[in-house]
Amino acid sequence: MGYLDPQIEAPRRPSTAELGERSDRVLYLRSYLLMRAVIGFVGVALPFVLVLGDWALEHGSLLAKGSLSAYFYSGMRDVFVGCLCVTGVFLMTYKVFEHTLDNLLSSVAGVAALGVASARRG
Numbered sequence: 001m002g003y004l005d006p007q008i009e010a011p012r013r014p015s016t017a018e019l020g021e022r023s024d025r026v027l028y029l030r031s032y033l034l035m036r037a038v039i040g041f042v043g044v045a046l047p048f049v050l051v052l053g054d055w056a057l058e059h060g061s062l063l064a065k066g067s068l069s070a071y072f073y074s075g076m077r078d079v080f081v082g083c084l085c086v087t088g089v090f091l092m093t094y095k096v097f098e099h100t101l102d103n104l105l106s107s108v109a110g111v112a113a114l115g116v117a118s119a120r121r122g
Contacts, residue, residue, distance in 0.1 A: 053076045088112075091113060
């Protein structure tokens with residue numbers, strides 16, 4: 001499958017019965033699924049953590065700022081940059097060995113996220 005070939009359908013997830021008695025394969029599958037769940041949680045929780053954390057640190061109002069990037073200039077800077085780094089590394093390494101356009105763009109987005117995080121750091 002090349003970079004410009006469309007991916008029509010997602011591969012079917014194997015069941016534990018199909019994986020056999022090898023517990024290392026089951027653990028590998030579970031760790032992969034946990035990794036996907038954690039990065040999803042980071043993405044969903046980030047806006048709430050930033051708003052509530054900014055409110056707790058600065059004792060201001062619970063109104064959100066204009067964008068998530070605006071929290072860089074608040075007490076939540078380290079949380080914001082840390083989440084950008086985690087997301088960037090995940091996007092770069094997620095299915096890195098599958099050569100499809102989706103995965104190439106995911107890697108480019110990961111590099112961009114790390115670039116934004118490093119530019120924000122300085």
